[in-house]
Amino acid sequence: MSEERMQEEAAVLERVGRLEREIGQAVIGQRQVIHDITIALLAGGHALVEGVPGLGKTLLVRSLAAAVGGSFNRVQFTPDLMPSDISGHFMFDMKRDAFRVRKGPVFCNFLLADEINRAPAKTQSALLEVMQERQVTIEGRCFALDPPFLVLATQNPIEQEGTYPLPQAQLDRFLLKVFIDYPGEEEERDMVRRVTAGVVGDGLDVSAVTEVLQPEQIMDLQRYAASLEVDEQIIGYAVRIARATREWSGVDTGCGPRGSLSLLRAARANAVLEGRRFVTPDDVKGVARPVLRHRLKLSADLEIEGYRADDVLGDILDSVEAPRV
Amino acid sequence: MELDRLQIALRRRTPWEAIDLGFVIARRWFGPLWRLWFVGALPVGLALFLLGGPESWWVGLGLWWCKPLYEPPLLFWMSRAVFADQTPLREVLRQWPRLVAPQLLANLTWRRFSPVRSFSMPVALLEGLSGRARRERLRLLGRNQHAATWLTFVGMHLETVLELGFFVGVYAMIPEELRWVDLDELFSAPGRIGEWLQLIGGLLCMSVIAPFYVAAGFALYLHRRGELEGWDIEIRFRRTARRLAGGEGRRAGAVLALLAAAGLSLGTLAPSPALADTADTVADAGQARLLIREVLEDDAFGRREEVGYWRYTGERERSDGEEDAHWLWRLIKGVLEYIGGFFKGYAAIGKLLMWALAVLLITYAAYRILSNRGWFGQGPGRGQRGRGRGRGRPAQLFGLELAPESLPDDPAAEARRLAQAGDARGALSLLYRAALSQLMHHNRVEIPDSATEGECLRLVEGRRGGAETAYFRELTGQWLRLAYAHRLPERERLLGLCERWREVFGHVPG
Numbered sequence: 095m096s097e098e099r100m101q102e103e104a105a106v107l108e109r110v111g112r113l114e115r116e117i118g119q120a121v122i123g124q125r126q127v128i129h130d131i132t133i134a135l136l137a138g139g140h141a142l143v144e145g146v147p148g149l150g151k152t153l154l155v156r157s158l159a160a161a162v163g164g165s166f167n168r169v170q171f172t173p174d175l176m177p178s179d180i181s182g183h184f185m186f187d188m189k190r191d192a193f194r195v196r197k198g199p200v201f202c203n204f205l206l207a208d209e210i211n212r213a214p215a216k217t218q219s220a221l222l223e224v225m226q227e228r229q230v231t232i233e234g235r236c237f238a239l240d241p242p243f244l245v246l247a248t249q250n251p252i253e254q255e256g257t258y259p260l261p262q263a264q265l266d267r268f269l270l271k272v273f274i275d276y277p278g279e280e281e282e283r284d285m286v287r288r289v290t291a292g293v294v295g296d297g298l299d300v301s302a303v304t305e306v307l308q309p310e311q312i313m314d315l316q317r318y319a320a321s322l323e324v325d326e327q328i329i330g331y332a333v334r335i336a337r338a339t340r341e342w343s344g345v346d347t348g349c350g351p352r353g354s355l356s357l358l359r360a361a362r363a364n365a366v367l368e369g370r371r372f373v374t375p376d377d378v379k380g381v382a383r384p385v386l387r388h389r390l391k392l393s394a395d396l397e398i399e400g401y402r403a404d405d406v407l408g409d410i411l412d413s414v415e416a417p418r419v
Numbered sequence: 420m421e422l423d424r425l426q427i428a429l430r431r432r433t434p435w436e437a438i439d440l441g442f443v444i445a446r447r448w449f450g451p452l453w454r455l456w457f458v459g460a461l462p463v464g465l466a467l468f469l470l471g472g473p474e475s476w477w478v479g480l481g482l483w484w485c486k487p488l489y490e491p492p493l494l495f496w497m498s499r500a501v502f503a504d505q506t507p508l509r510e511v512l513r514q515w516p517r518l519v520a521p522q523l524l525a526n527l528t529w530r531r532f533s534p535v536r537s538f539s540m541p542v543a544l545l546e547g548l549s550g551r552a553r554r555e556r557l558r559l560l561g562r563n564q565h566a567a568t569w570l571t572f573v574g575m576h577l578e579t580v581l582e583l584g585f586f587v588g589v590y591a592m593i594p595e596e597l598r599w600v601d602l603d604e605l606f607s608a609p610g611r612i613g614e615w616l617q618l619i620g621g622l623l624c625m626s627v628i629a630p631f632y633v634a635a636g637f638a639l640y641l642h643r644r645g646e647l648e649g650w651d652i653e654i655r656f657r658r659t660a661r662r663l664a665g666g667e668g669r670r671a672g673a674v675l676a677l678l679a680a681a682g683l684s685l686g687t688l689a690p691s692p693a694l695a696d697t698a699d700t701v702a703d704a705g706q707a708r709l710l711i712r713e714v715l716e717d718d719a720f721g722r723r724e725e726v727g728y729w730r731y732t733g734e735r736e737r738s739d740g741e742e743d744a745h746w747l748w749r750l751i752k753g754v755l756e757y758i759g760g761f762f763k764g765y766a767a768i769g770k771l772l773m774w775a776l777a778v779l780l781i782t783y784a785a786y787r788i789l790s791n792r793g794w795f796g797q798g799p800g801r802g803q804r805g806r807g808r809g810r811g812r813p814a815q816l817f818g819l820e821l822a823p824e825s826l827p828d829d830p831a832a833e834a835r836r837l838a839q840a841g842d843a844r845g846a847l848s849l850l851y852r853a854a855l856s857q858l859m860h861h862n863r864v865e866i867p868d869s870a871t872e873g874e875c876l877r878l879v880e881g882r883r884g885g886a887e888t889a890y891f892r893e894l895t896g897q898w899l900r901l902a903y904a905h906r907l908p909e910r911e912r913l914l915g916l917c918e919r920w921r922e923v924f925g926h927v928p929g
Contacts, residue, residue: 325903372904376873416871 106315107369110136112306113161114367119302120157121150122285123277129367130272130384131158131246135312136319136363139269139356140225140245142210142260142388146252149274155206155246160303162312164203164242171213173256177220181230182237195232200224201239203309207247211257218260221245222267242312262347262391269356270381271388319366324358324373327417332357332378338410339386344396345406349389360385375416383407424503429651432642434566441638445630448500452493452630455508459489459515464622479618483625487526487536491518491544493633498545501641522549534768537636538567560643565767570635572768578628585620586613751777826853831920838914843907850920851898854891857924858883872899890916890923 110132117128127143131154134141143151152168159166169180182198199205200221207221224230225245229238247268249260265271277285307315333354340348358373360381365373387403396406427440445452460482467481492511495518499506511518522530522543533539542548542556561567590602605613645651714720755770827833830853837846855875858864864882866875872895879891894916897908908916 323904325905328903370904372900374873374899374903375871379871379874412867412869415868 103318103371106311106318107366109306109311110315110367111369116161116303116306117154117157120160121154122288123281124150124154124274127154127272127274130270130381132367133360133363133381133384134270135162135242135244136315136366137269137356137359138242138316138320139359140247140267141270141272142247142249142265142268143272143274144249144251145274147250149276151246151248151274152206152208155204157303158244159204161305162203162242162307162309163305164309164312165240166204166206167199167202168206168208169199170208171210171217173212173214175213175217177217178232180217180221181224182232184233195235195237197237198230200230201237203240203242203244205243205245207245209250210247211249211259214258215261218258218264221247222264225267240309242309242316262389265388266350266352268388269360270384272384315366319362320359322362322365322371322373324362325417328361328373328375328378329358331375331414331417332361334414335378335382335410336386338414339390339407342406342410344393344401345390346393347391349386353386353389357382357385379411382411425654426501426503427638427641429641429645429654431646431651434564434639434642437638437642438566438570438635440642441635442631444497444501444638445634448497448505449630451496451505451508452634453626455492455496455511456489456626456629458508458512459492460485460622460626463488476614476617479614479621482618482622484531485527486625486629487523487531488519490537490629490633491540493630494540494544494637497634497637498541518544521547534571535561535564535567535636537570537632538564538639540633541637541640559647560640564639564643567636567639568768570632570639574628574632578624581624581627582617582620585624586616589616589620826856831917834920835914835917838910838917843910843913844901846913846917847894847898847901847908850916851894854894854920854924858887858891862887872902887923890919 114128114132117132118125121128131141131143135158143154145151155168156166158164169175178198180198180200182196182201184193185196186192187194210218210221224239225243228241228243229236231237276282336349336351336354336357338348339345339353342348357378361373361377364377364381365371368377370377383404386407390403390406392401392403392406427444432440463485464478464482467478467485492515495514496506496508496511526543530536530539538561539557542553542560546556548556587602590598590605600612605616751773755773826849830849834846834849834853837843837849855866858879859866862883864878866878870878876892876895880888883891897912897916900906901908
């Protein structure tokens with residue numbers, strides 16, 4: 095590897111480190127969530143965030159957009175939301191006497207799909223197709239989305255009445271499922287002090303976030319992450335974990351091959367964030383929970399006993415042997 | 420007994436149809452029956468209330484227990500009503516002591532829990548039998564009769580359901596704003612409103628169920644009597660005789676004789692007052708028998724036919740293993756028969772319950788096997804839900820042999836020799852292996868076999884001092900680079916690690 099190339103890589107890795115710190119300037123007390131979302135960004139995936147309202151999900155995406163210099167949109171999912179409200183539609187322009195495309199909010203770099211489970215399956219599917227294909231079809235015409243494209247969908251774990259839970263096949267499209275929890279007392283105090291100082295109203299302030307990366311650089315980083323060296327043993331380890339979920343007692347449905355693929359993609363991104371040029375078993379293990387937790391369907395008796403997917407994954411990770419080199 | 424005046428159609432029925440007939444009787448005369456029951460139960464309830472004082476549960480229990488006090492008048496009234504004689508309530512009340520008093524002690528004690536109470540009541544009350552005669556009569560009437568037990572069983576449950584329904588219904592009728600207490604706290608609420616509601620509900624529900632229960636038992640009794648004594652045949656004969664007596668006088672004598680003969684022949688099965696009446700017209704039983712034979716020889720009574728077939732009557736040969744193979748079945752059958760024979764009335768229920776229990780047990784066992792089939796399998800993760808697996812000291816970690824005897828006496832010197840010979844991978848592998856072995860076997864750091872290199876490092880950071888941690892961190896870093904990035908460490912750095920190994924861990928691993 096040439097000296098110049100190595101310097102360039104070192105600079106990129108340094109900027110990635112700054113990306114997390116910059117988002118942390120605005121989003122206080124959610125280090126793990128920021129880390130996971132950055133992994134999703136570098137791995138070119140999407141994230142499903144679950145947490146009660148008011149924990150800074152919108153702020154997180156706005157900060158990410160500000161730190162990367164990308165465009166940001168937010169869609170509040172409601173029961174009457176139509177697919178065209180997301181993707182866009184053709185409309186007749188009276189002045190020009192012609193049809194023109196009115197692009198929907200999906201045309202951006204960072205999309206916050208707030209409370210995705212409030213919209214009916216038809217609208218959810220429309221978004222999930224866009225996430226998969228990264229292009230929108232309106233009246234038979236395809237429009238590619240500008241990369242990078244990251245969807246951050248949120249779910250509220252409470253108030254489940256009148257919601258449309260995402261089916262397992264749709265959940266599988268998300269690279270990560272991230273739990274956002276209440277910040278610690280110290281962090282919350284710090285947040286309250288910083289957010290309320292000299293601010294009128296409750297608008298979200300991302301002015302503290304400086305742009306550290308360009309969208310093109312994100313693409314470079316994604317390519318870099320995808321090209322990281324992965325030993326055969328690491329691949330075997332990821333596959334063993336994924337396969338263990340299928341045979342585990344108390345799991346009705348384990349993850350499919352997409353789970354193994356996602357595990358490795360996220361592990362690569364994790365290695366980049368750790369500043370390494372190669373993937374270690376720790377990278378795989380570190381991302382296993384957010385990557386796999388939404389891909390497991392626990393048996394009814396396990397759920398009744400109060401087990402969660404994370405508990406089962408913890409047991410699986412404790413029993414799957416680490417790679418043997 | 421005047422069968423001609425019978426208000427119900429007697430025909431051959433199954434016991435269940437007889438119960439249905441009883442329900443029809445109860446529905447038809449529900450008003451008088453209900454009033455009769457209430458007139459009997461209310462004074463008993465009041466008396467119990469006065470005796471029991473504020474303990475309402477005691478009153479409720481007493482009311483339920485004393486059912487044999489207020490059910491006989493219902494049966495008495497019905498036994499006359501089915502023969503078109505609706506006794507006035509006042510008359511029944513006047514006879515109340517005479518109806519209730521016989522065998523009262525037995526009715527209120529050991530017979531209180533008889534599952535065939537409604538079916539056996541007519542034997543004592545209407546036939547006036549007691550002691551051995553009653554027992555024999557009941558044995559004859561109750562042969563292969565299980566419907567009365569089911570009647571009690573179902574009636575008991577219906578009564579409970581009705582009571583609960585009343586309880587919840589009354590509570591539901593209270594507007595939500597006025598409810599001062601939750602449903603489940605109603606019993607413990609001040610004023611014991613729940614207990615009083617239960618008492619009133621119990622009284623009402625018992626009064627609703629009682630006419631049906633008594634009438635169904637009575638219908639079963641009638642059905643059994645009719646079956647044994649051929650009442651339906653007798654009624655037909657009487658009607659035929661009446662019809663013939665009108666215009667066809669010449670055949671009347673023969674028919675009357677036939678009727679008398681039928682009465683005699685049926686009379687041998689069981690004594691019947693009705694049949695005794697008809698027997699008065701018969702002068703000689705021997706003549707009647709001759710007459711019957713003569714009549715039966717007529718073509719109208721069909722023909723007699725003999726059919727021959729082969730049937731093996733010798734002993735069946737049995738294989739040696741057959742007896743053993745069916746011992747469980749015989750045991751179950753024996754238990755069921757024992758239970759069935761123990762309480763005649765309970766036999767059907769006992770058998771059913773045993774089967775239900777067996778099915779439940781088998782279903783449960785199958786469910787447990789299916790849900791825990793992982794226990795029987797091998798392979799990673801099967802059935803291991805608990806943590807702590809592999810918490811011991813593994814002999815291998817990351818494919819490295821960690822047992823002290825598998826390592827050289829001086830790993831640092833051996834690693835240095837390998838490094839100088841150009842085998843950097845072998846040298847680094849040996850150093851890392853020896854360090855892990857040292858930490859596990861001498862420093863008591865527990866490393867599970869699922870631990871990654873990073874987790875090992877964190878364990879060491881948490882348990883060991885600064886020098887060991889710093890050395891292990893560097894060693895782990897070099898090892899990771901070599902193992903997963905295939906990058907060899909610099910020679911000087913590798914030699915430095917060999918030198919420092921001695922300082923940190925000493926030179927003897929075992």
